[in-house]
Amino acid sequence: MAKAKTTHTGQNVADFVNSYVDNEQKKADSFQLMELLQEWSGVEPIMFGPSIIGFGNYHYKYASGHEGDAPVLGFSPRKAALTLYVYSHTERSQLVLADLGKFKMSKACIYVKKLSDINLSALKELCIETIKYISEHHECSCRVK
Template sequence: MYELKTKENESNVIEFIENVESPKKREDAFRLLDIFTETSGYMANMWGPSIIGFGSYHYKYASGHEGDAPLVGFSPRKAKISLYFATGDTEREALLKEFGKHTSGKACVYINKVDDIDVEVLKKLINQSIKFLRETYPQE
């Protein structure tokens, strides 16, 4: 049986951020922590060794694969900061056009620093992601 690696755990979010090597990334991580906490209304929790997640939802795919994931989150990685929003939401793509300097993969949006992006659009992305996931995976 497939074991999900990214699980919510009891690791300390503040300690994790304090151990980020780059002072600028550490400063940005604290800024993002404030923005995500305030906007989402959820307290931060560690998911796996390096993702700071907010809220959670349970998903189940047609294939039978299921699990839990944060509604939104971020990770201050060495190369770039990864932002996690819902995938499959068409409104996400429209908001990203106004977001500022970023690149995106299937599940992540990557930024170099918070100063490169529009924080108001970030807040819209957080709210839209939570709304989309709550509608797609209603809590039972």
């Protein structure tokens, strides 16, 4: 089985943003996202793989037998857009998406061009809902006691 790419690398998060992100707006948005996700998750950011900034971690296992570790919340400042890993497919999260603002979405990733395009209160709600969902369904650092 292939080795998971989303493992903790030990790379310094600020150094990654400063060296990887060449757009000043995206760099500022990345540092703002780091502050917000740290505040909402209660954990320091760490690097997962070559380009994902993660907050907390959880272990997943699919019915297929594939398993691994991933951040509870995370994002990547990719060239095309900020890729947000903050979504769990719950009824509440689906309702909150209507208030998020300008974004695109794949199955579990939310893509935004810049933070000013989205409602940060809605983003916070999505993050809190995801922490709750992961805590209830996975073994994680976010486990609600």
